[in-house]
Amino acid sequence: MIRLLARWLVNSIMLLLVVSGLTFVLVSLAPGDAARTILGQRGTQEQYLALREQLGLDQPLPVRYWDWLRGVLRGDMGESMFSHDPVSRLVADRIGVTIWLVVGALLVIAVVGVALGMASARLKGAIGRCLDALSMVGVSIPNFWFGLVLVTLLSVKLRLFPVTGYVYPAESVSGWLRSLALPVVTLAIGGIAVIAKQARDAISTQLDQEYVLALRGQGISERSIVYRHVLKNAAVPLTTVLGLMLIGLFSGTVLVESIFALPGLGGLVVGATTQHDIPVVEGVALVFALMVVTTNLVVDLLYHVVNPRIRTP
Secondary structure (H helix, E strand, C coil): CHHHHHHHHHHHHHHHHHHHHHHHHHHHHCCCCHHHHHHCCCCCHHHHHHHHHHHCCCCCHHHHHHHHHHHHHCCCCCECCCCCCEHHHHHHHHHHHHHHHHHHHHHHHHHHHHHHHHHHHHCCCHHHHHHHHHHHHHHHCCHHHHHHHHHHHHHHHCCCCCCCCCCCCCCCHHHHHHHHHHHHHHHHHHHHHHHHHHHHHHHHHHHCCHHHHHHHHCCCCHHHHHHHHHHHHHHHHHHHHHHHHHHHHHHHHHHHHHHHCCCCHHHHHHHHHHHCCHHHHHHHHHHHHHHHHHHHHHHHHHHHHHCCCCCCC
């Protein structure tokens, strides 16, 4: 376990440095900068150069990155070049929305995906083939198109859910659930199809094992065999796929939050990128990277819980 944590720590530090460095370089090399965006087209060249110096944009790229990195090591992610609000506060105000969106989508993916996969593995014939077809359709559907369809049908026509916006749970729990329902389903649709297929394959493989035949020969009910034995043995590959799925959901929030106008990190980084607000982009990228490395650690620990026979080399 100590070796696992040490390896995770080393890999995490390297990943955070790579992600933050690449993000800083790519945003800095993009056409335009924050000074030009702030001044607009009416600003003079003298004003532009003075503002660049004030914002520190005249410094060499390695110097600017090193200054930012030193601030992060002290717990200071800097401040927005536009609002002058601390980046840490901007992230803290929005991170809850993104986390709830990702957690809700992951729960829907796990429950619905495993249920469909189990049904497809146990029900042979036409029903199983129909479930397989639905899974393939789910993989093929673009998230943004599916989200727009949900908004048109369930929000505009039936008025069951709000079109856009977010209600905080402190204001109304029911309103909060309704505001998250469509974004969660939109984010989860592709993952449901993937998990359904993986669950079907894993469960089908376990159902063909000799221990299942032995349990059936002992008169144990099929329900008990599936839920107490088959699912437990199929959980290891499913845990791997769900871990990878969780990492992908973080990037998917950018598009979903834009569609439904949710005040999460996705919307924050889109606006900051448009304005070339480097400290905000760097702060969001760092938080996303931290979520990824934390997810990797949780998945590795779950391996040991699901299958204690696993030993980290």
